[in-house]
Amino acid sequence: MTGATIDHLVSVTVFLAAIVLFIGLFNQTVQTAIIYQQHRYLASRCSDILDTILLSPGYPINWGKTDTYPTSFGLQDPEFTQYRISPYSLMRLQSVTGTPITYPKTGLTYSNITMGFGNFLLVPYTKAINYSAATKLLGVNNTLGFQLTVTPIITVTITETHASNPLTASVKVYGLGFPLSNATISYCFLKVKASQGNTPLYSSAFGTIFADDEGEATVSFQNVASDESYVLIAYAHLQGLVGIGYHERVTSTKRYVLPLIDSFAQRRVILAHSYDVHYGGPPESAVFFNATFVLLTEDFTLREMPMENSTGKIGKVNYGNGQPYANLTIPTYNPGILIVTYKSNNEDGIVLMPWGMSTMAFPVTFGDRLTDKEWIVTSIRQILVNGIAYQAKLALWSFKGYSVVG
Amino acid sequence: MMRTIEILLVIMIITGAFTIAAFFAVLPSPRQVSPLNLRRLALTTLQTLDGDYSMSTTVFKPIGDSSWASLQIALSASLPPNIVYNFSVYEVQSNGKLFNPIKSMSNARDLGVGSDSASYLTASSNVSFSSTPQKIGESGGGSTLYILNCSDANGWWITGYTAQKLAGDLRMLLSPYFQATIMVQNTTQLGLLLNGTKITSSPYEKVASAVLINTFGETVPIPSGYYLTQGAQDSYAKYCYLLGQRVRQYNWTWASIVGWPLYYVSNTVALSGSQNGWGIYGMVMVGSPGLQSFLRGLDNQAYAYGNSQTGSPGVVYLSSVAKYYSDYYGIFPSTYSTATRALSTSILGTYHLSVSTYIFDQTGNWIAGAVYRHAGTGAFLSLGLARTPDVRLTAVGLLSDYKPRLYRSEYTAAGTSRLVVLQLGQVGGA
Numbered sequence A: 001m002t003g004a005t006i007d008h009l010v011s012v013t014v015f016l017a018a019i020v021l022f023i024g025l026f027n028q029t030v031q032t033a034i035i036y037q038q039h040r041y042l043a044s045r046c047s048d049i050l051d052t053i054l055l056s057p058g059y060p061i062n063w064g065k066t067d068t069y070p071t072s073f074g075l076q077d078p079e080f081t082q083y084r085i086s087p088y089s090l091m092r093l094q095s096v097t098g099t100p101i102t103y104p105k106t107g108l109t110y111s112n113i114t115m116g117f118g119n120f121l122l123v124p125y126t127k128a129i130n131y132s133a134a135t136k137l138l139g140v141n142n143t144l145g146f147q148l149t150v151t152p153i154i155t156v157t158i159t160e161t162h163a164s165n166p167l168t169a170s171v172k173v174y175g176l177g178f179p180l181s182n183a184t185i186s187y188c189f190l191k192v193k194a195s196q197g198n199t200p201l202y203s204s205a206f207g208t209i210f211a212d213d214e215g216e217a218t219v220s221f222q223n224v225a226s227d228e229s230y231v232l233i234a235y236a237h238l239q240g241l242v243g244i245g246y247h248e249r250v251t252s253t254k255r256y257v258l259p260l261i262d263s264f265a266q267r268r269v270i271l272a273h274s275y276d277v278h279y280g281g282p283p284e285s286a287v288f289f290n291a292t293f294v295l296l297t298e299d300f301t302l303r304e305m306p307m308e309n310s311t312g313k314i315g316k317v318n319y320g321n322g323q324p325y326a327n328l329t330i331p332t333y334n335p336g337i338l339i340v341t342y343k344s345n346n347e348d349g350i351v352l353m354p355w356g357m358s359t360m361a362f363p364v365t366f367g368d369r370l371t372d373k374e375w376i377v378t379s380i381r382q383i384l385v386n387g388i389a390y391q392a393k394l395a396l397w398s399f400k401g402y403s404v405v406g
Numbered sequence B: 001m002m003r004t005i006e007i008l009l010v011i012m013i014i015t016g017a018f019t020i021a022a023f024f025a026v027l028p029s030p031r032q033v034s035p036l037n038l039r040r041l042a043l044t045t046l047q048t049l050d051g052d053y054s055m056s057t058t059v060f061k062p063i064g065d066s067s068w069a070s071l072q073i074a075l076s077a078s079l080p081p082n083i084v085y086n087f088s089v090y091e092v093q094s095n096g097k098l099f100n101p102i103k104s105m106s107n108a109r110d111l112g113v114g115s116d117s118a119s120y121l122t123a124s125s126n127v128s129f130s131s132t133p134q135k136i137g138e139s140g141g142g143s144t145l146y147i148l149n150c151s152d153a154n155g156w157w158i159t160g161y162t163a164q165k166l167a168g169d170l171r172m173l174l175s176p177y178f179q180a181t182i183m184v185q186n187t188t189q190l191g192l193l194l195n196g197t198k199i200t201s202s203p204y205e206k207v208a209s210a211v212l213i214n215t216f217g218e219t220v221p222i223p224s225g226y227y228l229t230q231g232a233q234d235s236y237a238k239y240c241y242l243l244g245q246r247v248r249q250y251n252w253t254w255a256s257i258v259g260w261p262l263y264y265v266s267n268t269v270a271l272s273g274s275q276n277g278w279g280i281y282g283m284v285m286v287g288s289p290g291l292q293s294f295l296r297g298l299d300n301q302a303y304a305y306g307n308s309q310t311g312s313p314g315v316v317y318l319s320s321v322a323k324y325y326s327d328y329y330g331i332f333p334s335t336y337s338t339a340t341r342a343l344s345t346s347i348l349g350t351y352h353l354s355v356s357t358y359i360f361d362q363t364g365n366w367i368a369g370a371v372y373r374h375a376g377t378g379a380f381l382s383l384g385l386a387r388t389p390d391v392r393l394t395a396v397g398l399l400s401d402y403k404p405r406l407y408r409s410e411y412t413a414a415g416t417s418r419l420v421v422l423q424l425g426q427v428g429g430a
Helices: A002-054 A087-091 A129-140 A274-278 B002-024 B037-048 B054-058 B066-078 B162-179 B185-194 B224-230 B235-247 B289-299 B318-327 B347-350 B391-402
Strands: A101-103 A108-114 A120-124 A144-152 A154-163 A167-174 A183-193 A201-210 A216-221 A230-238 A243-248 A257-263 A268-275 A287-296 A302-305 A314-317 A326-329 A336-344 A347-354 A363-369 A377-385 A390-398 B083-094 B100-106 B117-122 B131-133 B143-150 B180-183 B213-214 B219-221 B251-257 B264-266 B283-285 B314-317 B336-339 B342-344 B353-358 B369-375 B379-383 B406-407 B417-426
Touching: A002 A129, A002 A144, A002 A377, A002 A390, A002 B002, A101 A144, A101 A274, A101 B180, A120 A347, A129 A144, A129 A363, A167 A183, A167 A230, A167 A243, A183 A216, A183 A287, A183 A302, A183 A336, A201 A216, A201 A287, A201 A302, A216 A230, A216 B037, A230 B066, A230 B336, A243 A347, A243 A377, A243 B066, A257 A336, A257 A347, A268 A274, A268 A287, A268 A314, A314 A326, A377 B037, A390 B037, B037 B054, B037 B066, B037 B117, B037 B417, B054 B066, B054 B117, B066 B083, B066 B100, B117 B251, B143 B162, B162 B180, B162 B391, B180 B185, B185 B224, B185 B235, B213 B391, B219 B235, B224 B235, B235 B251, B235 B264, B235 B283, B251 B391, B318 B353, B318 B391, B342 B347, B347 B353, B353 B391, B369 B391, B379 B391
Parallel strands: A120 A257, A154 A243, B143 B180, B143 B213, B213 B251, B219 B264, B251 B379
Antiparallel strands: A101 A108, A108 A120, A144 A363, A144 A390, A154 A167, A167 A216, A183 A201, A183 A230, A230 A243, A243 A390, A257 A268, A268 A326, A287 A302, A287 A314, A287 A336, A336 A347, A377 A390, B083 B100, B083 B417, B117 B417, B131 B406, B264 B283, B314 B336, B353 B369, B369 B379
8 A cells, every 4th residue: 555655756756857848848849939929020020021111202292302301211212212311311311320410500410321531421310211211111120130231332432542643543343243344434523623812713623434354443533732632433343243432632621611511401511611511620721612413424424513603612611609501402302412622721622522422422220229139130231322233231120029938 | 657758758759859959050150140131232233333333334345355354353342352253144035935045254263152143134235225316417518516625724603513514414414416416525625626627536516507505604724825815905805706707707606504694714733723712713804894894895886995784584484385395305404494694685786696496585675594696607595594503404495496307216126135143152161
């Protein structure tokens, strides 16, 4: 009797222990399967959300060219179908990478995309779409987080190889995984001319060169002294792939003109004295400027679009109280590059601002930061932004959190 | 003891079940859990390569053509380094074998652990053409259309556009109706043209009886040399007179797309130090005498300096003729516009002109848009509208005046479609 009781107790104990153990093991397997399904779902959502963003213009459809907030979020160019993205909607995305700047004279903070000295895109937060608003418009707030990165496929790198007479520059054209051999490169060369007056004068030259098998080409310019400021802008294209690069040399980076977007609807840009933004130290001189606008035509050549005096293309800015900023009106909604030559105390230089994100191949990173996220899925599309080839990558994650039990 | 043995047997059975379940329930690799959507990447890559129809053009080229190599370079450059591809082109056939392979190119021996593909149908440039336009002046060998696209001149009253952009749009609209369409790329070529010299080697180019469209708005490009020196009199009003003479001499039709015709002259090199009073350099204001001088030249009157006149009748409406031909040619500008530079009806008698086509209905004594023909030779299209220009009105005006016919046809030739398949694979990683 006693033996039967012991047998009973041992068997029940072992059985219960085994059941607990197996429940745990099976639970882990089930958890694994659930996580697998959730990750699959997240990958599917990532692809869908990226398509939603890229294949819808949002509402109103031309919100990129206005100062209003959209009531539906999308980046497609309303004048096209498929994966063609509005260069103006991209401009209105609040960048997550650049350090925002504040301009006391407007009292506004500006989203900052700066690609080296002289290449600025500064959009006021009041006109830029922030991440929080975008998640609400996409219907994913509090459930999913994302980061959208739009980067150019073609990289055009310009390097100065000889400083003067002739000024020589090397242009290298690369894709994501291969040089763009035999690409056609059209360029715009703009030089600040020596002048007696305050207003900077400039001369421009346009031309076309061809890359070799390594994707490289050389261009040279006569009558350029080593102490003269210039900018060289180059568009490379081959079989539908178009990329852009630029290189500036300036004689003064101490005082310069900073272009700040004021209104997309009015195409108005504020030109500010750099000291008002960067607080550069002891008092400095006023900066005189002379602006022009260059656009890429359908035959892939660059053309200068003259600006009337009434646009505010010529003027002077100073810093401090009682010194108003200058206003400049961009003459067109065709994407192009605003080129502002400046001069102060016999030092001069050039700053550029894209009008339409693609014209200077600026990248955009919009959304939340990727740090401390547990499982991130990505999806990629090749897109065209005003004819310039870009790659759009969406990184997506869930706020639910997945941890394996056991 | 038996119960313990039974329990052990149960445990063995459950262990066996768990082992079997665990064998099948393996967590896949990250690539399989959240795979890159290669199908979409392939499709968007094909769309990018065909963004300006380059790929569609290339896939119909002969196999040995160099553009195939360019296409492969572009394809390799557009894909990330860890993506391998197989790019194939097939001819779509209507009977027998449906897809006939034309060419295939790849950058790897195999496509890695997983691949996906997208297809893209391209059509040759002549597959969707359903109407054949009659060429203007066909009976006389065909007319030539010259569009001023001078890189060394600036425009005025074309706010928001460049002359080059307008020239491109006009070429797309009008080139099917002319035997030859030639872009006048600089003022030097314009000078040659004014001297009656052909500027291309095209056998179809004919200087006589051509149509010249000035895309520079109220500005007209001026060539260096003879025209700059001889035309400088009276702030270049004399140049406008010489232009009028050439229009009469060569029986041209001169088209002014917007504003007050010939109000400025421009040459960014020769006149680089001059500005038009509004900050645009390379331009000189002729003022209202420009139009008067042009019309005197067209009428073969002696040169005399004097003002011309335009009016602002306000809102004007497309004429019934323009509306009809707007439908016929499928070009649809707005049916009304604002005219601030309409020409006076008085020029008809003074310069022996007659209106061959009204683009806008006449309003009082003002004609906002019309084609004027001289009693002798030469014609003049003027659209005295407020800026910004709408080149569709110029196209409708010219086509309404020349009335080339459209021969509808259905194109059913074989071999006009090709299927492009891009298969992508991922290499490296888990």
